[in-house]
Amino acid sequence: MSHFALEVDDISKRFGGLAATRNVTLRVKPGERRLLIGPNGAGKTTLFNQIAGDFLPDSGAIRLFGQEMTRLPTKKRVRMGLSRTYQILTLFPNDTLRHNVALALLGTEGGGWSCWSSLAAKRDMMARADDALAAVGLGDAAGREVAQTSYGERRRLELAMALAQKPKVLLLDEPLAGLSADERETVRALLEHIPRDVTIVMIEHDMDVALAFADQITLLNFGQVVLEGTRAEVIADPRTREVYLGH
């Protein structure tokens, strides 16, 4: 048993002539809050896609709590305790918030093959969906359709769907993207209240929130790790400035 929650071991990925990921190694401890930063096109989301299993790395290995998952299909990774949110909202717009969360629960718990029983009659699942919504402050909105909610509420629904799955490792891809100052504060507080038995890897551009949240920071550029360290170390390092200001 490895003592890392998530271990990305020397993975590389090329798309034709473009090296999207170059020998990236990432070791995240259980309960850690890891922040991934880097300019646009640095390969942060591409790295998430490989951890999630959207596509496979050309070389290297990915492990969850020491368990090999480099070539597993996404659904197996989810069963092992991996969840993810998206930078671009990826919700089910014609359904209620409650059913959006129910789809997340069906994904981890199974039960999605039942063709005769009514989903709404799964009272236990509906109650847990409502709990997950209440936990992000959307308890009153459970019966509303996604189309009738604000952008800020949808961001929180993204989070509720991932948290409802009770993940061990949670990948957050810009959970604050596009939010107003007030809404950012709400989401920041929510993130802070996620218990420490959930390990979090987050991509975020809002440095005020992200830096305060993170234990460890990894700076990526051109698909490779430039440096890694605590907040103070990364801020003080001249290479950070170089990557962001490109002087």
Add this chain to the structure above:
Amino acid sequence: MTLRGSRFWALMSLFLIALPFALPSDYYLGIATHALVLAILALSLDILIGQGGMTSLGHAVYLGLPAYAAAWTMQNANWPPELAIPFAIAMGTAVSALFAVLSLRARGLGFLMITLALGQVMWGAAYRWVGLTGGDNGIRIPVRPPVLGIDISSVRSFYVVVALALMVALVCIWHLERSPFGACLRGTKDQPKRMNMLGHDVWSIRFLAFVFAGFWGSIAGVLYVFDYLYVSPSSLSLPQSAEALLMVVLGGAGTLTGPVVGAIIITVIKTVVSSYVDRWYSLLGLTFIIVVSVMPRGLVPGLKAWFAPKEGGAR
């Protein structure tokens, strides 16, 4: 206002019971029976289109193939209908599973083209394999045989069989829509990537939906050959597939009543109006153009929005 729950079922039952009394003659009841058989086909196709977001142009396979299977086994192998019917449904469903594996390699236009190609293969086989299918002449059944000792030879008795089958299909598909599987299927339509990330097996969900559609299509296919007492390559043809698609789109994909309404309208235009108007295909096209320009989501959702209280949701 939406027709939900008990009100929907009461109205639908009332409509099916009243129809034989309301229509002036057996001739019209026969046309109503044709329409309801095709309504089951349209409902089955809507599992793919309305729920799963997979537009198929080869759904006539599940009308024509079981029709041929039932006709051939009864006429050429002297099977009793009690054996021929389950065999035909099983065969149609098995072929849908095979074709699902082939079609689900692609999405969108690619999926459409593969279903179209598979449909054309089946049509070509029916047309050319004269020894098996009788080619252009098709297979004729002289009289409608009794099933389980029940005489269904009259127009009225066969109408009852079809009306009951339609009710059963509606109940099953209604349950499917409200079930966890239905929610998952609609999820794969809207956000396949997210469904995958939530831990669902998107391919298998689509596969199962395809087989469901094939199963209910095969029920329609068996009723079709018992209705017309005749099957020819046209039952497998592209125009037949396109007609089923038209019924779904015209009535409203993703609704329970839409495909039924679409099937009735198109059958009426095709059989009743065509005896007064020569260019009925043009009329069909014109109807379609008008409906999709005024109500792009189809007649049933369109009319619902029309009559809905104006403050909420109606565009």
